[in-house]
Amino acid sequence: MELFIQALAAGLVIGCVYCLISIGLTMIFSIMRIVNFAHGEFFMLGGYIGWFVVNHYVSNYWLAVLIAVLAGGILGFLTEKIYSRVYGKNLLSMFMISLGLVLILQNGSQIIFGAMSRSLFNFYPTVREIGFVRINDQRLIIVGATIMAIAGVLLFFKYTKMGKAMRATAGNRRGAGVVGIKAERMSMFAFIGGIALTALAGVLLAPLYSLLPTIGDRLTGVAFTCIVIGGIGSIGGAAIAGFAVGIVENIFGTYFSTAWAFAPMFVLLLLVLVVKPLGLFGKEVA
């Protein structure tokens, strides 16, 4: 029982990270229908920016988080500008841009931050015992930040004018344009918000695991899996899928083999595609 609860707790923390990345990707994909293969690289950059701030400027983790999120937003703005040049015109060009971004960001990070693994100092290493679970404060911060981020995103989309406009654009881009919503602006905000969330995930996880320019590779695949499982366009669906994938991965790795820890994620994906092709909370869109 103790083992199961510890595995559940560890999976929940990883699930939080998947959740943030998946929500970010959902925001972008639902509005622009762009397959951004470089999404995981922004997670990597968030971690590196946090490391860079702490190691070279000021030893303040929260300032590093703020700068990483702001930088993520700026990068999102710039990335949208790149994609918007060919948006809706040439699928192959968008695909090539996406792949090109992966290589540029990975190799650029390697040049700027170096190829060796880096470690962001953990300012919150204190370990607490909560029942059967031993968990350090940094992991609790990840859980807390994720809950706040999910709540913030849901409230934003439900109650704000901008959020409603973005939902309308995601539902029907042309229809939204007819009522005066500028789709290009919505795309820009989707990218800003989506990449900022992903960068937040990176800087939150960086104190726990070492950084390498290639750590984003796998996460793009995980994020796409989560948004398909959760349902394209569904923020809540992406969040639930993120948690589910993290928990299942960790429990499977604990009880069977860490070498096969990723297998359940794909089994889950196949099951969802067979039973509910639009995803758990997905809806048909125009």
Add this chain to the structure above:
Amino acid sequence: MGTKRLKTLVTALFTSVVIAILIITSGCSTKTSTQATGTGEAKIFNLGAILPESGWGSSFGVPAMDGARLAVSQINDAGGFTVNGQKYKIQLHEYDGGDPTKEAAGATQLVQAGCSIILYEGSSDSAVQAVTEPAKSLLIIAGAPPTVTGQGIKYTFCIENSAMGSAFWPAMLSGPGGSTLFTGIKTVGILTENYSTCVFARPGFIDACKAKGFNVVFDETVESDTTDFSAVVAKLKKADPDILFFNSTASSTVLNLFPQMAEQNYYPVTFGYDSLLSRPPAIKQIATSGANGTVEMCGGGDVANGVGALLPDWASSMLGIDKTKLASYTQGMATSYPGNDSGAALTYYDFTYAMVYHMVKANSLDPDAIAASMTSGAVYNGGGGIYKWYKENHMMPYNVVTARVENINNKTGDCILDFIGGGTPIDYTYNNWNFTVKTQIDVQKTRSRAALVNVPQN
């Protein structure tokens, strides 16, 4: 030109630029260091190096390449080397072996560029060797699996192989009342990094432990880029072996195991392969003080990272360290390559000099003549140890000192070491060792690493 045609042209141009950027930044091309000035009299000698300068092996490959570059620049600045009356300056051809699937292609490129000696470390040893042996290019490796050396292999030479994990470490373990480094053992665990020499070390280690009557209660393999060990630590805690062999030698990312064990308040008595001591301080930052108490091997090439200054006389003698040469190396690294001081750098620094030594000694650039010199018993006294190769299997006598890592500073990665023992192989088989035990650890009396060290844990 119509608007539509213009837009098509712009799109095509944009796509072409993106493709060009893809190719330029792909990071898999060779680069040639401009060390060789090729002045009037001196000819060029092409030296190749395939080292992982990206990916999880970069913590070894980056400083290793820097070590080779330092040696090349020093040799060329001194006027180069002379063979058969002809002066030569070295041109170093570098290939980033960060992608294991491209290492053989790199070897092909370097052979085609005329590199008759290639320094190497990676995970595709056999594939690279399949290129270099027929081409009669000498392949010099720091850590290699047993499959690449032995009978019939003419041009491949290495320092260590999986015998370190499958012969040395089992020899250091014994049951209750033994006279080896660790005693009181009944159960063992092994966590293996899925990397060439580690994979080969695992079965030999397990077999040796079983032959000694130890029960293997934990046996897992993880990928080199693994960072999340929550499942592994949970299983390890449940199995709770008397001692854990952390069979990892290549990747720094797997060192994330240590802080995660500390988080779970689990400090098993642990010994390691070559993960910590031969790497720069940045790598110990990843392991954090959670690695305190781990016993690691320290070979001849592991001394530059501050260890050399601490090395006691008996350990220095065992490793064959020439401390005067070590001083000039560390000074050179500090000035030329600040922040990259590490044992990996020293190893490839010494490799480069050793190759030049043998070419001059053989008075020939012919690979067969160089190989004959290398197996003649001739010794090159490097900054980090004695470099010579056994004729029988082209391996080096890897003299080992074991040190307990202590007091890792989580912010700087600095640490102190307690040297507790070591050994020298008796012959080329590595199956028998002469070893010295300075501090014995009874794992039944000391169940936790935290009790072995006198510093508070984070």
